[in-house]
Amino acid sequence: MDLTFSVQDEAFRARFRAWLEEAMAEYKEVMRAGGGNPLEQSRVWQAKLYEAGYLGMAWPRAYGGQEASLTEQVIVSEELARAKAPGTINTIGLTIAGPTIVQHGTEAQKQRFLPKILTAEELWCQGFSEPGAGSDLPALRTRAELKDDHFVVNGQKVWTSGAFFSNWCALLVRTDPSAPKRKGITYLLCDMKSPGIEVRPLRNAGGGSHFCEVFFDDVKIPRENMVGELHGGWQIARSTLEHERSGLSGVIALEGNLERLWQLASTIQRGDHKAIDEVMVRHQLVQMWFEKEGLRYLGFRNLSAQISGSGAGVSGSLGKLVNSQLRQKMASLGLEIAGPLASVAKKSPHVLDRGRWQAGYFDALGYSIGGGTSEIMHNAIAEGVLGLPHSADQ
Amino acid sequence: MDFELSEEQNLIRDVAARFLEDNWSSDIRRKGLDEPPATIPSELWSEIAAMGWLGISVGEDVGGGAQDMLSAAILAEAAGAALLPGPLISTMAAVTALDRSGNQSLRNAHIRALIQGDKRATLAVEEANGCWGPDRVEARAVLASDGSGTLTGTKILVPDGDGADLFLVAARLPDGLGLIAIAGDAPGLSVTPMRRMDGQAVVEVQLDGVPFDENAILASTDGDAERVLREAYDFWSVLLAADLLGISSAVLEITTEYAKERVQFGRPIGSFQAVSHKLADNLVDVEIGRSLLYGACLALDEEAPDREVLVSAAKAYLSDTAVSVSESGLQLHGGIGYTWELDIHLYLRQARCNAASLGDAAHHRERAATYLADSFG
Ligand SMILES: Cc1cc2nc3c(=O)[nH]c(=O)nc-3n(C[C@H](O)[C@H](O)[C@H](O)COP(=O)(O)OP(=O)(O)OC[C@H]3O[C@@H](n4cnc5c(N)ncnc54)[C@H](O)[C@@H]3O)c2cc1C
Numbered sequence: 001m002d003l004t005f006s007v008q009d010e011a012f013r014a015r016f017r018a019w020l021e022e023a024m025a026e027y028k029e030v031m032r033a034g035g036g037n038p039l040e041q042s043r044v045w046q047a048k049l050y051e052a053g054y055l056g057m058a059w060p061r062a063y064g065g066q067e068a069s070l071t072e073q074v075i076v077s078e079e080l081a082r083a084k085a086p087g088t089i090n091t092i093g094l095t096i097a098g099p100t101i102v103q104h105g106t107e108a109q110k111q112r113f114l115p116k117i118l119t120a121e122e123l124w125c126q127g128f129s130e131p132g133a134g135s136d137l138p139a140l141r142t143r144a145e146l147k148d149d150h151f152v153v154n155g156q157k158v159w160t161s162g163a164f165f166s167n168w169c170a171l172l173v174r175t176d177p178s179a180p181k182r183k184g185i186t187y188l189l190c191d192m193k194s195p196g197i198e199v200r201p202l203r204n205a206g207g208g209s210h211f212c213e214v215f216f217d218d219v220k221i222p223r224e225n226m227v228g229e230l231h232g233g234w235q236i237a238r239s240t241l242e243h244e245r246s247g248l249s250g251v252i253a254l255e256g257n258l259e260r261l262w263q264l265a266s267t268i269q270r271g272d273h274k275a276i277d278e279v280m281v282r283h284q285l286v287q288m289w290f291e292k293e294g295l296r297y298l299g300f301r302n303l304s305a306q307i308s309g310s311g312a313g314v315s316g317s318l319g320k321l322v323n324s325q326l327r328q329k330m331a332s333l334g335l336e337i338a339g340p341l342a343s344v345a346k347k348s349p350h351v352l353d354r355g356r357w358q359a360g361y362f363d364a365l366g367y368s369i370g371g372g373t374s375e376i377m378h379n380a381i382a383e384g385v386l387g388l389p390h391s392a393d394q
Numbered sequence: 395m396d397f398e399l400s401e402e403q404n405l406i407r408d409v410a411a412r413f414l415e416d417n418w419s420s421d422i423r424r425k426g427l428d429e430p431p432a433t434i435p436s437e438l439w440s441e442i443a444a445m446g447w448l449g450i451s452v453g454e455d456v457g458g459g460a461q462d463m464l465s466a467a468i469l470a471e472a473a474g475a476a477l478l479p480g481p482l483i484s485t486m487a488a489v490t491a492l493d494r495s496g497n498q499s500l501r502n503a504h505i506r507a508l509i510q511g512d513k514r515a516t517l518a519v520e521e522a523n524g525c526w527g528p529d530r531v532e533a534r535a536v537l538a539s540d541g542s543g544t545l546t547g548t549k550i551l552v553p554d555g556d557g558a559d560l561f562l563v564a565a566r567l568p569d570g571l572g573l574i575a576i577a578g579d580a581p582g583l584s585v586t587p588m589r590r591m592d593g594q595a596v597v598e599v600q601l602d603g604v605p606f607d608e609n610a611i612l613a614s615t616d617g618d619a620e621r622v623l624r625e626a627y628d629f630w631s632v633l634l635a636a637d638l639l640g641i642s643s644a645v646l647e648i649t650t651e652y653a654k655e656r657v658q659f660g661r662p663i664g665s666f667q668a669v670s671h672k673l674a675d676n677l678v679d680v681e682i683g684r685s686l687l688y689g690a691c692l693a694l695d696e697e698a699p700d701r702e703v704l705v706s707a708a709k710a711y712l713s714d715t716a717v718s719v720s721e722s723g724l725q726l727h728g729g730i731g732y733t734w735e736l737d738i739h740l741y742l743r744q745a746r747c748n749a750a751s752l753g754d755a756a757h758h759r760e761r762a763a764t765y766l767a768d769s770f771g
Pocket residue numbers: 125126127128129130131133134135136158159160161162211366367369370371372373374375376379391392667
């Protein structure tokens with residue numbers, strides 16, 4: 001048992017770290033010079049990563065990827081987090097649509113779509129959830145009829161993150177209403193500029209507008225934009241839902257949150273002492289650190305199992321559940337530590353740290369809903385890992 | 395990058411589980427709750443020694459298995475799952491301390507006989523002061539200029555102390571803390587039986603001016619006795635954490651099987667989410683705890699700077715986990731879970747006792763807080 005990387009891997013890390021330091025300094029110059037809106041800035045950053053060969057680490061070279069080893073993939077995400085590098089913008093493209101196309105797409109689809117996902121020239125959203133189909137995703141009803149060489153789509157999607165700025169959408173539609181619900185679904189790639197699409201941003205509980213409703217009115221999608229078989233979309237969607245639940249990279253973000261929380265508790269004065277001097281505060285922070293470390297070592301177990309192919313990994317649902325719970329516990333503790341100032345609105349001059357703790361709290365609440373709710377993760381663990389009987393008729 | 399059990403370790407785990415299934419029974423523990431306490435019979439102890447368990451992580455030159463800390467933890471986990479009493483764990487901790495300390499004469503004098511099961515050693519650290527661990531040790535060792543000394547104090551909750559040949563006693567030395575090896579028949583040493591809630595025999599050790607020689611102090615090669623004591627306590631804590639992991643996964647398995655079979659309202663109770671989600675939470679705790687344990691074992695072997703905080707993480711996390719998994723195991727069995735006949739209360743008893751041994755969760759959180767204050771400060 002060891003957690004060391006090979007000499008080659010460490011050389012790779014050193015190269016990447018050196019590159020990253022320089023690239024971030026340059027990028028900060030551009031930002032300081034006021035280069036474009038936030039979206040444009042992110043594109044600039046992502047293009048930098050791409051051109052230097054540090055994006056699409058797992059994807060085939062033929063489509064702009066790196067075909068890097070698993071350890072190199074981990075090193076890149078570790079170093080990006082450690083350096084507090086700007087995020088990549090095209091999350092859905094990079095983690096959902098892209099891997100789906102890599103795995104199941106046609107040659108033409110791969111050539112057409114993959115490189116532009118990497119460069120963020122084309123941004124993606126995921127049109128899965130509907131008003132009547134969330135946890136029970138296979139109940140989706142957005143209808144697509146195949147007419148000659150194209151589909152005609154009618155219906156509605158909801159909670160579609162980033163739909164208003166996206167160029168493309170990974171879309172699940174019902175193509176055979178008479179088949180059992182999992183057997184009549186098809187996976188399409190939809191151009192968001194197609195006539196008949198209407199996007200309406202929804203305000204979320206935290207006040208931001210990130211997810212949207214998307215309406216489809218006789219929207220035409222060419223048949224060549226179908227991924228996999230007709231009516232075979234459910235299996236494809238399932239295989240990439242698991243891509244969403246990566247282990248190690250999420251943990252590093254938690255480390256940063258925890259450090260900020262500890263520092264907050266060490267600065268907040270409560271009468272004659274600091275918040276950190278209170279056992280309740282201190283022990284909660286320590287317990288969260290334990291859980292974070294547990295997730296980190298769990299990530300190493302999973303990575304090793306992936307490398308060796310032993311199949312001894314632990315279900316991704318488990319990591320997703322712990323990660324979202326932990327984010328929420330941290331966010332709540334942030335408000336508790338803030339004490340009376342937790343109640344102060346962002347616009348008020350008395351606000352602490354420009355309202356980051358309040359914003360972080362609302363932000364964290366979405367983690368146990370998006371990407372499958374915590375209840376659904378519990379079902380997946382109970383049924384998929386422990387082998388308990390199904391809780392509902394499926 | 396290899397953070398999985400090796401093939402050899404998988405084998406150790408499987409062999410240990412099978413051996414304990416064939417040679418030990420929870421019934422012995424149940425009977426041991428009424429007088430007299432359950433102990434490991436000497437024939438079984440000899441077999442355990444013959445399989446190389448006691449010296450699994452001890453150097454080859456003295457007949458040990460030269461395996462890493464995790465291999466010892468795997469045995470401790472199997473012991474917990476099988477409800478084997480504590481002497482396996484205290485012995486592995488004591489011989490590891492002897493092995494890794496720099497005191498070659500003590501090591502050579504005792505280790506072979508200990509790992510062959512011919513002699514028995516244990517660790518005596520805790521005192522009746524409401525705390526745990528080396529920091530609060532008050533037993534006092536006085537040293538004369540000729541290197542002779544005397545040791546005075548009282549130790550409690552010492553496992554395997556009845557008939558032990560060697561006590562490794564934590565004491566305050568003139569220049570810090572340390573472990574002193576005291577023979578079981580030393581003058582001034584007396585042993586009074588104590589008993590744990592899980593029926594295990596422990597003892598109180600009275601040390602009344604017990605004579606010793608300075609060569610009996612377990613010091614590192616550079617003369618650091620305190621470090622050896624702290625490390626010994628950490629070895630022991632991590633093995634106890636492994637025992638707690640064994641308890642947790644055994645109870646989870648038993649309860650999961652029951653939830654698949656027991657039918658109420660025409661359905662297996664495991665199809666009710668109040669039941670299945672509780673079990674899923676239990677599994678989350680077991681897997682996070684297991685990951686922490688592996689991390690702590692590796693850190694101890696590598697003498698990593700974060701080894702203490704990782705040991706604390708594993709011990710705290712698995713203490714809480716073993717108690718909560720056992721409690722929900724009892725609850726989810728319904729009436730039968732509350733009976734003397736079912737093993738769940740035996741697990742719960744051992745979980746409660748071991749959770750309160752070698753530092754409870756709060757003790758270890760506090761120790762970790764000191765470390766984190768440094769690293770975040
Ligand atoms: C921040 C955010 C971003 C999102 N982004 C996207 C996106 O980009 N694209 C997209 O397609 N979707 C997206 N979603 C939607 C998300 O996937 C769904 O909200 C989620 O799957 C839950 O579906 P629902 O909202 O219909 O809730 P429901 O399924 O109606 O659930 C309501 C409640 O019932 C519980 N419940 C439901 N079924 C069960 C069951 N079998 N057992 C126990 N409890 C159950 C749920 O856990 C929940 O608490 C996003 C959601 C959020 C919050």
